[in-house]
Each structure stands twice: as C-alpha cells, then as structure tokens.
Amino acid sequence: MTSAESVAAPALPREAAPGGEWWRTAVIYQIYPRSFADQSGDGIGDLRGVTSHLGDLAALGVDAIWLSPFQRSPQKDAGYDVADYCDVDPIFGTLADFDEMLAQAHAGGIRIIVDLVPNHSSDQHGWFQEAVASPAGSPERARYIFRDGKGASGELPPNNWESVFGGGAWTRLTQPDGTPGQWYLHLFDASQPDFDWSNPEVREEFRRILRFWLDRGVDGFRVDVAHGLVKKEGLPDYTPPKDAGSMGGGEAAVPYWGQDGVHEIYRDWHALLAEYDGDRALCAEAWLPSIAQTALWVRPDEMHQAFNFEYLETPWNAEKLRLVIADSLAGYGAVGAPSTWVLSNHDVVRHASRLALTAENPQGAGIGPKSPGKPIPEVGLRRARAATTLMLALPGSAYLYQGEELGLPEVINLPDEARQDPTWFRTNGERYGRDGCRVPLPWTSEGPAYGFNETGESWLPQPAEWAGLARDAQRDDPDSTLTLYKSLLAERRARGLGAGTLEWVDGLGPDVVAFRNGSITVVANLSARPIELPSGVVVVSSGPLTGRMLPVDQAVWLTGE
Structure with missing residues (x-):
C-alpha cells in the first residue's frame, strides 16, 4: 500500500475519568461526503464542502462528525472500495484539505471519526493487483481469500455463498494465457475482494493504517462490516433465508458474520488506540441477531460503541419500542458500555419514509416507483419527528444521518438510468438499493442544485420538493424540523440526558x-x-x-x- 507523509494534528482535550469519555454521551452526525456539499462544482461533495458548513453543524449542536469513506477509490461502491487507505481520493480533495477540515472542526469543538473498511479492498488496490499477477499459493494471494473451484476443472465456485449486493460471492480469475484460474471471495461487489484476516501481514497493515490517521489527530473510527472479517474455517455452504436483510442481523450461525475470531482483532485495536492520549473511539457496524450478542463487541477491552441496529429496525410500535430500549440499556450496561441510538444512515431507507411503510422492506432493498406499501409523506414526517424526539432523550450516544434534521424523506422516484448502487445492477433492478437515501442535500431553496454547489451539477438528481425542505427555508421557522432538532439537542446537552x-x-x-x-x-x-x-x-x-x-x-x- 502507498501512503502519504503523516502530519500530526492536535486533538481536542478529552475527559480522563473512567465513565466520563466523550463518546459515552455524544451526538454524532454522519456525513456522506459525496452528498453533503460540493465546493469544486463537479456534482460530487468534497472535504472543502464539509469545512464550509462546520458552522452549521456547530449551530445544530452535534458533538462529532463521522465521515463516510473519502479515501482513494475507483468509486465502484461510493468509496467503500478502497484502493489506498492512507490518501484522500481526488474527487474529495487532498490530505491538506482533510487536515484543514480536522483543524477547523477541532477549533469549533467538533470531533472527527473516519470510516475504516477492513473487510475488503478495491480490486484496484496494489495488493490485489499483485495477487492477480502472482501464482496460486503465493504470499501475495494469501492476503485475500483465493480458492480452487469445485468440479472436474474447477468450473464451480468454492461454495454457495451469496453477495450482499446480489448474485454469487465468488469471481474466477482469468490467467495471463487466457485459461481460467482460481476464484476469489467478495461478500460485496466483485470489485471488492475480501482480505484474509488469518494472515498476520493483513493485521499488521491495518495497525499501520490506524496509526496513520490517529497521528493526524482523528478521534476514532467507524468500522465498516465489523462483523465480517473472520470467516468460518472450511468456508461451509450457507443459504440465507429469503427475507433476510442484506447484512445479516436476524440470522444465527452465519459462517461469514459474527465469528468469534473478530474479538481478538478488536482487542488488538483497542490496545493500539489506548497508546494515544485521550479517548479515541471504535464504533462497530455489526449486524447481529440480538442485543446480547452485539454487547459482546463492546466489552471493556474491545469496541467502545456498536450501532444499535435492533433499535433502528424496530417498527413504530409502543410495546416493541419499550422492549428494545429496555434490552439495550440492560445489555450494553451489563458490559459497562453506553447504548447507541440511531434511526437513519446511508444504508437504510430514511426514517421519515421508513416509519410509514406498509409492506416488508428488508435492509438494503430500498424503495422505488414499483415498491409495495409506499409511505404517505405526512405520516412519515410526523412519526420521524416524534421518533427523534423520543430517541434524543435516551441515555447514551445518538447518531444522526445528514439531512434528517431537515426531515428529508427517501427519494423514491429516481429514474432508473440515474441509479448507481451496485445492488440495483447485481439484482437486475429487483432491489432498488440505497441511492434514495443518498441524494445530495438542499442548503438553499433557490439557486443551482439547491445550494449543494454553484454549478447545478449533482451526481444523483434532486427532487423538486427539496426546495421547501432546504436549510435556509427552515432556519427561521419555529415549527420546522431543523428548529426541532436544534431545540432537542440544546436541551439534551443542557440537561445532561x-x-x-x-x-x-x-x-x-x-x-x-x-x-x-x-x-x-x-x-x-x-x-x-x-x-x-x-x-x-x-x-x-x-x-x-x-x-x-x-x-x-x-x-x-x-x-x-
């Protein structure tokens, strides 16, 4: 892997007393950089766009920002296919832009958490390119999961695993002489080969990557697919239920999710972060069958937080909400960890639409023009405002997804030709995927791209109703969703909730x-x-x-x- 010169940056002061760490009570705002704000005008958001709106986030009242991937990438999966973990992709800017954003955020009292994608890399990553050019059984291939195929001539994949994005989870290489070769595993797109975490070289490389960003002054990491790094020995066949969410969660004993070996990895990372001054934090994206199992990831020597997906997936039902809240506080509290609370992110239907759906909608499926049970917008927004009002009063740490403070709904009527989520293509349009929650934000009710930039370019088309939901249209309205969020966050902080x-x-x-x-x-x-x-x-x-x-x-x- 290549890397740029590391530049140390000061971090914010941190609480030293056990139990007083900032991440235990923080409200953390997720930024999906390509859709937040675009300073360059090319239609894709960037780091300078983030810097330009730090004042808006401070005024909102958040404690930290989680940045979805901005590292160098071919962008086959919107940056979750990383080619260089220690550099900024040019579409988002430069390392200098990152350092400036970090410095200004810290100056304004906002911490920065960066996304880390350790389950897989891009197929354009230097390591995978070396693996393709090397023979079977070589050290270069041992960094990834390569296997010989089944069948008389290896023409069948090594097992029956399915990709999260649809289709099979194995792709066969073609040798330089044109003959078929080994297969490699990719739980996601074929352009995202899985690392082999039983390889000490992989583990050491990610220690280096962690240090690179910690030395720059970041306050923590959100760990993508944190439950997927270790695969069950022997890679046994497995067929998920038809109604399973794409990232698991409701299933037990999945051979590529939630294996015991991941805990050793995160204990190692916890110890590494502890070498740095203050309270650097690890947050797991881990879709597991129960809160009790998820709580194992946040034992005192492992992760600091884990996303509470069971809470996110709870329907608008009083009995079920009381149960998941009680289970969360008991389960996480039993291991000395705070519960986290979250209603929306870049992988799920926005809760201003999801809470009013009247048909089943598995995680990752999305909604579109032909989806059954489409929401009534007024009902969805009313429930979303109420759900957030409830959530922000709960003890622990809360995550917000960019645009929810504006009451943005899922964009349902994206034209087919505009869609870019790999799920859409790998399922031949059967699942709409996640583009509907990723449409660029409206900052102004008038002007090009509703203030997303000054050129009018937008990597996904923005709907006309964005004008009425723009930040400037809501800023001085006492009844707006933006005003509601500001009031909730101010009272939450003032009252130590x-x-x-x-x-x-x-x-x-x-x-x-x-x-x-x-x-x-x-x-x-x-x-x-x-x-x-x-x-x-x-x-x-x-x-x-x-x-x-x-x-x-x-x-x-x-x-x-």
Whole structure:
C-alpha cells in the first residue's frame, strides 16, 4: 500500500475519568461526503464542502462528525472500495484539505471519526493487483481469500455463498494465457475482494493504517462490516433465508458474520488506540441477531460503541419500542458500555419514509416507483419527528444521518438510468438499493442544485420538493424540523440526558411510550387517538398540541420545573 507523509494534528482535550469519555454521551452526525456539499462544482461533495458548513453543524449542536469513506477509490461502491487507505481520493480533495477540515472542526469543538473498511479492498488496490499477477499459493494471494473451484476443472465456485449486493460471492480469475484460474471471495461487489484476516501481514497493515490517521489527530473510527472479517474455517455452504436483510442481523450461525475470531482483532485495536492520549473511539457496524450478542463487541477491552441496529429496525410500535430500549440499556450496561441510538444512515431507507411503510422492506432493498406499501409523506414526517424526539432523550450516544434534521424523506422516484448502487445492477433492478437515501442535500431553496454547489451539477438528481425542505427555508421557522432538532439537542446537552438514567412512566396506556430521564418526562403517543398529557411544563414538542392533548404520532418533553 502507498501512503502519504503523516502530519500530526492536535486533538481536542478529552475527559480522563473512567465513565466520563466523550463518546459515552455524544451526538454524532454522519456525513456522506459525496452528498453533503460540493465546493469544486463537479456534482460530487468534497472535504472543502464539509469545512464550509462546520458552522452549521456547530449551530445544530452535534458533538462529532463521522465521515463516510473519502479515501482513494475507483468509486465502484461510493468509496467503500478502497484502493489506498492512507490518501484522500481526488474527487474529495487532498490530505491538506482533510487536515484543514480536522483543524477547523477541532477549533469549533467538533470531533472527527473516519470510516475504516477492513473487510475488503478495491480490486484496484496494489495488493490485489499483485495477487492477480502472482501464482496460486503465493504470499501475495494469501492476503485475500483465493480458492480452487469445485468440479472436474474447477468450473464451480468454492461454495454457495451469496453477495450482499446480489448474485454469487465468488469471481474466477482469468490467467495471463487466457485459461481460467482460481476464484476469489467478495461478500460485496466483485470489485471488492475480501482480505484474509488469518494472515498476520493483513493485521499488521491495518495497525499501520490506524496509526496513520490517529497521528493526524482523528478521534476514532467507524468500522465498516465489523462483523465480517473472520470467516468460518472450511468456508461451509450457507443459504440465507429469503427475507433476510442484506447484512445479516436476524440470522444465527452465519459462517461469514459474527465469528468469534473478530474479538481478538478488536482487542488488538483497542490496545493500539489506548497508546494515544485521550479517548479515541471504535464504533462497530455489526449486524447481529440480538442485543446480547452485539454487547459482546463492546466489552471493556474491545469496541467502545456498536450501532444499535435492533433499535433502528424496530417498527413504530409502543410495546416493541419499550422492549428494545429496555434490552439495550440492560445489555450494553451489563458490559459497562453506553447504548447507541440511531434511526437513519446511508444504508437504510430514511426514517421519515421508513416509519410509514406498509409492506416488508428488508435492509438494503430500498424503495422505488414499483415498491409495495409506499409511505404517505405526512405520516412519515410526523412519526420521524416524534421518533427523534423520543430517541434524543435516551441515555447514551445518538447518531444522526445528514439531512434528517431537515426531515428529508427517501427519494423514491429516481429514474432508473440515474441509479448507481451496485445492488440495483447485481439484482437486475429487483432491489432498488440505497441511492434514495443518498441524494445530495438542499442548503438553499433557490439557486443551482439547491445550494449543494454553484454549478447545478449533482451526481444523483434532486427532487423538486427539496426546495421547501432546504436549510435556509427552515432556519427561521419555529415549527420546522431543523428548529426541532436544534431545540432537542440544546436541551439534551443542557440537561445532561446522555449521562442520565431512564425510569419508565406507567398508566398512560399500552400504546404510549413514556419515561423520565433526570428533569425530563418524555411521552410519545403511538396510539390511534389523542391522549391527555400528565402534569408538567412543555419543553419541546414534535408537533403542535391541542391544549393538554397530545395528538397521534407525536412526542413531547415535559418538566416539573
């Protein structure tokens, strides 16, 4: 792997007392760089675009930013196919641009978490190019998972595994003389070969990569496909259920997800981060069958956080929400870790649409013009505002996805020719994929590309309704979703809710979620009729109230002060 010269950058001061680490209570804002803001005008967002809007994020009230991949890449999977882990892809800028963004973020009190993709690389990565040019059984091929095929002449793949993006998970090489060769594993696109993490060389290389970014001053890493690095010995056949999400999660004993060997890797990484001053953090993207299993990833010597996908996937149902909240606080608390809370990200249907779907929608499938059970926009936005009002009062750390503070829905009517997600192509259009949650943000109600840039270019087309949802249209509106988020984040911080303790409030009905956290009482009405609020002064409401009645699909914060 190539690398650029490492430049040390100062990090923010960090709490030293155990239990007081910043990541335990932080609100972390995910930036999908290609869709956030574009300073160059080429239609793809960039790091200078991020820097230009750090003031908006500070005004929103977030504690940290998680940057989706910006490293050098052919962009076959929007940067999750990395060709050089220690450089910035030119479409996003330069290492100097990264350093400037990091310095300005830290100066404004915002921490930076970078995405790390250790399960696989790009097929354009130097290591894979060396592997293709080397013979079977060579040290170069041992960095990846190469196998001979089955059948009389090796014409069948080594096993029946399926790619997350559809189709088979194995691709056969063609030798320089034109004859077929070995097969290589790719749990994702064929351009994303999986590393072999049983190889000490792979482990040492990622230690180097971690140090490269830590030396620059980053505050942590979000680890992509953190549950996929280790595969079961022998690579046995496995067929997932038809209704399984693309990243697993609901299935047990999958031979390429959640193997015990991953824990050794993350203990090693934890120790490496501990060599650096302060509280650098690791957050796992790990889709596992239960909260109890996910909690194993955040034991004191492993990851610091893990995404709470069970919470994200919980439907708009009071009983199920109470159960997942209680299980999360108990499960993560049992190992001394904070629970995280998340409603949207770059891989799922935005919750302003998802919470109003009326048909099954497995993770990664997306929604499009022909999808069944499409949401009613007004219902989706009302539930999204209420769900966020509930979530931001919970103890622990919360993740926001860019644009949710504007109430952005999933973009359903993207033209087929505009779609770019590998899932769309590998399933021949059967699954729409994730483009609908990745459309570039609207910053202004007028002007080119709604303020995404000054040229009007946009790598995915923006819908006309973006004008009414633009940040400048919401900034001074007291009833806007942006104003709601600002109010929630300000009150959350002022009242220390992230470090609080939850106490359930009963007696309001089976379809109401209600609890106390410190000085705040939260009431969310998931029933079919308005309910009367208990006593208390309204601090924040997800929507307009009718006297002391809380309408359907709304939530409120009350205080007795």
